[in-house]
Amino acid sequence: MNTNEQWCDKYSPLTSQELCLHPRKLKDVKKLLSDVINRENKQCRLIALTGPSGSSKSTTVKVLANELIKEKQIDSDIKFNSFINESENNDEKWIEYLDTIISTIPQPQQFSEFLQSCKYRIGSSLSVIIIEELPNVFHTETLKNFRQALSEWVYTSEEVELPPLVLCLTEVELDDTRRDYFNIENNLSLDTLLGREFLNSGKNSGKIEVIKFNPIAKTYAKKVMGSIIKQEQQSLNKLNKKQIDEFSNKIIETGDIRSIISNLQMWSKLQSINKAPNLMDDMFLRENQITLFHAIGKIIFSSSKYQNLQNEELSDYYSIESVIKNYSNNELLTLSILENYQIYNDLNYDIKIASDIVENLSLNDIMNNLDEGKEIGMRGTRSNLRKVGDTKHKTPMIKFPRQFKMMKEFNRTKNEIRNYQRWCNELRENFQTLNLVDGYYVPEIFNSFKYKYKYGRSKYDYNRLGGKFRKIFAQDTIPIEENEEEIGTELDQFQEDIQKRKMMNENTKEEEVLSEEIEDSEDDEFNDSLDGRQFDNLISQTQNKANNEEESDFEILDDPELDLLLSQRNKK
Known part of the structure; x- marks a missing residue:
């Protein structure tokens, strides 16, 4: 008898009946995996199982793979590289990716x-491919290649037979209170790992x-x-x-079956040497980190x-x-409470x-630097809602707080103006001037009623530098910041100008000189002050736009608004 054997391995389930999983969830996974294995579902190329640690994701796939795949493993003479888990040599019907460093292949x-x-x-070598251990997705190039490899696999023609591919992802939110959006560096989820565009496209087409x-x-x-207790x-x-x-x-409060079994084994060893810890010791009883929505x-x-x-x-x-x-992100949690407290009883309670x-x-915001101050918002909210009674x-x-969407729009506008x-x-005007003018x-001016009436342009709509103002609504999904351009949006005249000028000036020495941004005060970036140079810029910008119009009767200097601005500039 091996006394050093880990109980997690010793009592690992061998059949689907032994799995620690809700029967309905087991049925869903088994049905989907069976359809993919038997080619009854040719569309699905990637099965993604997500959830907290220790929820039996990978164990379920491995057990079902052994049960559903009838053919034997490939001949032991055929050897695969060291990415392949050694368990495949034990006649298992699954192959697991391992992030192994190999000198001949760049990471x-x-x-x-x-x-x-x-x-x-x-065919006779059929195996389920499991991805549980990820490559270094926090490295930009590695993440890009990871997504590219999955995309090529997922969008392979349905006529080409591929083995079932299963991604088992333990989603984790990292402690980063100063972020202004979510990405893979602070929120490891299916959205941030695969990219929302790729994920949504795959789900809508049935490929994921x-x-x-x-x-x-x-x-x-x-x-x-x-x-386990009976056998031990x-x-x-x-x-x-x-x-x-x-x-x-x-210890079952954690909901992590691996943690439960490991804690039981450690506790039994400690008590055998008369060093059993207190039953309420946080060493054993700490729960899994809860999500934002659970905290709310x-x-x-x-x-x-x-x-x-x-x-x-x-x-x-x-x-x-x-x-x-x-849950450690107190600032985000406070914003979320502010966004959601009214859902209690559908806001049917006293305004007091x-x-x-x-x-x-x-008060929570004011006292946020004190540990006691961080609790005021949470405990005050619960205490007041308790007065309402049952819902x-x-x-x-x-809903997720719209603050993050606002920051995303702010950064988008700022980047376009920059x-x-x-x-x-060409850096002739500062940030504040371009933002205002x-x-x-x-x-x-261009979109005013008088201007459109005078020049017969009722359908003309001139966009603003930085994009149109849009209403921001709170949603029940986490905002993901991605580098890709938004799909389905048409470029306005400013964005077209930026792209054309950028292409013309790439790879030139002049561009390298001009690439240095002028230093503006961050506090004044959206200042509404106006000086003489802004009037000059306004006139030059509007004249340039007017000269590019097709209609010959377009007289920009006859516009009363421009005349007024010009007279004000001359007085200065």
Whole structure:
């Protein structure tokens, strides 16, 4: 008997009946994987299983692969490179990618080489290809090649037979309170890993199928725990049944089956040498990091976990305490509460309660540098909503704060003005001038009713530098910042000018000199001040646009608004 064997490996499920998973979820995965293996679903090229750590994603795929694939593995004489998991040599019906360093292949290209080596795992050599360990996707070139390799695989013709490809992704939100958008560096999710454009396109065409896993339910975790405890009586002989049950009931709260089994094994070893820790030790009982939406739900509606407590205040205390321990981005959470507190009972409560919630959130911002101050917004919100009582209305979807969308629009506008300043204006005018004149006055004049009436241009709509103002709405998805241009948007006259000038000036020495941005005060970037140079620029910009128009009766200097601006400039 090997006493050093890990219980996670020792009691790893061998059949689908032994899986610690909800039967409906198992049925969904099995049906999809079976259809892909048997070529009944030729469209699907990538199955993505997402969810928290220890939710049985990869274990489910491996067990089902062994059950569903009837053919034997390829001859042991055919050897694959060291990307392939060694378990394939044990007659397993799956192959797992390993991020192994190989001197002959550059790291960014290793994943694509792995997929190439797996293309012929069909027929009698059929295997399920599993991606659980990722390459270094935080490296730009590696991420680009990773996406490119998956894209080529997914969009291979349906007539070409490929082995089933399964991506098992544990989604993680990293602690980064100063971010102004979400990307793969601070939020590892299917959106940020594959890119929202590729993911949505694949899902809409049926080439990518996504199944979401939840933390392991207590019922199934208890069943597995009971089976292990029965078989490990010798290791647990120094503890009575009450102690074991009490500890088991505590550690299953994590919903991570690997963590549950490992903690049970470690606890049994510590008690065997009379060093068993306290049952409430955070070493064992810490929950998985909760998501933003779960944190919002625990604050607005309290946690169902503590509903059996007689004291409502105590129930709310523990609910908020779990958020404080397991969610660290306090600034984002405060914005989210402000965006969502009104969904409680569909805002059918006294305005004084809403006013008190907003007041507490304001105090939270003021005292955010203090640990105690970070709790004011959360506890104040829950305390005030408790006064409303039980909800009687259908609960709307929780929304992500629109602040991130606003920052994205701000950066988009700023970058376009900077590019126009660099490529078209050749740094003659500063940022504030271009933002005010071409971003406000020029389109305001051209689109005015008097201007359109005078020159018969009722359908003429002149855009503004920086793009049109758009309404920003809160949504139930996390905003993902990507480098690609937005699909389906038409270029306006400013963007066209920037692209033309940029192409004309690329690879020239003059461009290198002009590429240095002038230094403006960040606080004054959108200043509304106007000086004499701005009038000169306004006249030159409007005259240039007028000269490019097809109509010959277009007399720009007859415009009264321009005459007024010109007279003001001459007075100066």
